[in-house]
Amino acid sequence: MSMLAPARHSDPAVFGRVAVLMGGSSSEREVSLDSGAGVLAALRARGIDAHAVDGIPALAKALAGGEFDRVFNILHGQHGGGEDGVVQGLMEALGMPYTGSGVLGSALAMDKIRTKQVWLSLGLPTPAYVRLGRGDPGSGPGQAVHAAACELGLPVIVKPSQEGSSVGISRVFDDAGLDAAVALAACYPGELLMEKMVEGDELTVGILDIGGTPRALPSIRIVPKGEWYDYEAKYVSDETQYICPGLEGEDEDALGALALRAFAAAGCRGWGRVDAMRDRDSGALFLLEVNTAPGMTSHSLVPKAAAQLGVDYEELCWRILETTL
Incomplete structure (x- = not known):
């Protein structure tokens, strides 16, 4: 039995004709297609008139033709993904209701550096960082990278500022691994x-x-x-363990409150997911990033958390779509 307040609506006709926006052309296309297939099946199982739309150009054409009444956005990533504010701007311009964060929240949360800047300005905890420019002038990017690692102190994480799903991320424990980590991250815009x-x-x-x-x-x-939660552990492995709730008592309450503050600070709305770390020695919490269109695959985390409250996958999709009403 659900531990949430009852859904506001029970008639699927209230949603009209729904576009489930998936796929796209970002580095996370395959994950989005998997998420979208699950959402589409769940909405249809609840009697909603839902239809798959692959990518932003196809959505623009469909909306221009008046084909849909609202959009369930399950695109992931940027540059043809639906998490960077671009498709949100399109839907705002057309007055089309859609799931998830708006233009500002989507664009900001997609940029990990600027999200951290906002959090730090509000006193919210996030790991110390250095922005690495491409082709830094002076002694060359290689030396700048080694100087940054020296400033922060190893070990460090190197990653693209605007990718998700652990794409392009490296954990670096010694100076010798820095150049390869930067080269991998630099493969992405x-x-x-x-x-x-x-x-x-x-x-x-x-x-x-x-x-x-x-x-x-x-x-x-x-x-x-394995050693960390990489792409394989997220989407492929059946051996990753998910402990829910992750913390207990006051620690769990503190983490939930921090996540809500981080979500609001980034200008996000509707639904999403906040990732964090807890230092093994001190117990201190550190914010990592906000996901404004989290995965909805069989391995995904938001459905697992909702299930802890008695909300199954179909009900979760209904609740997310209700945020557009």
Whole structure:
């Protein structure tokens, strides 16, 4: 039985004709197609007139033709993905209701560096970092990278500032590994980010708007079989453990409150997911990023957290779509 307040609507006709926006042309296309297939099946199982739309150009054409009444956006990533504010701007211009964050929240959360700048300005905890420019002048980017690692102190994480799903990320424990890590991250558009590695528990908190009020779902502590929660552990491995709730008592309450503050600070709305780390020695919490269109695959985290409250996958999709009404 669901531990949330009852859904506001029970008649699927209230949603009209729904576009499930998936696929696209970002580096996360395959994950988005998997998420979209699940959402589409769930909405149809609840009697909703839902239809798959692959990518932003196809959506623009369909909306121009008046084919849909609202959009369930399950695109992931940027540059043809639906998390960077571009498709949100299109839908705002057309007055089309859609799931997830608006233009500002989507664009900001997609940029990890600028999200961290906002959090730090509000006193919210996030790992120390250095922005790595492409082709820094002076002694060359290679030396700038080694100087940044020296400033932060090894070990560090090197990653693209504007990718998701652990794409292009490296964990670097010694100076010799820095150049290869930067070369991998540089395969993707945008700035590069080096941040101090927090060693400890990897945690995530789903956020869902219930009746106009954002609510933190039970946290999840992620225990991968390997050394860390990489792409393989997220989407392929069946050996990753998900402990929900991830923390207990006051610690769980503190994490949920921090996630809600981080979500609001980034200008996000509707639903999403906030990722964090808890330092193994001090117990301190550190914010990593906000996902404004989290995965909805069989391995995904928001459905696991909702299930802890008695909300199954179909009900979760209905609740997310209700945020557009």
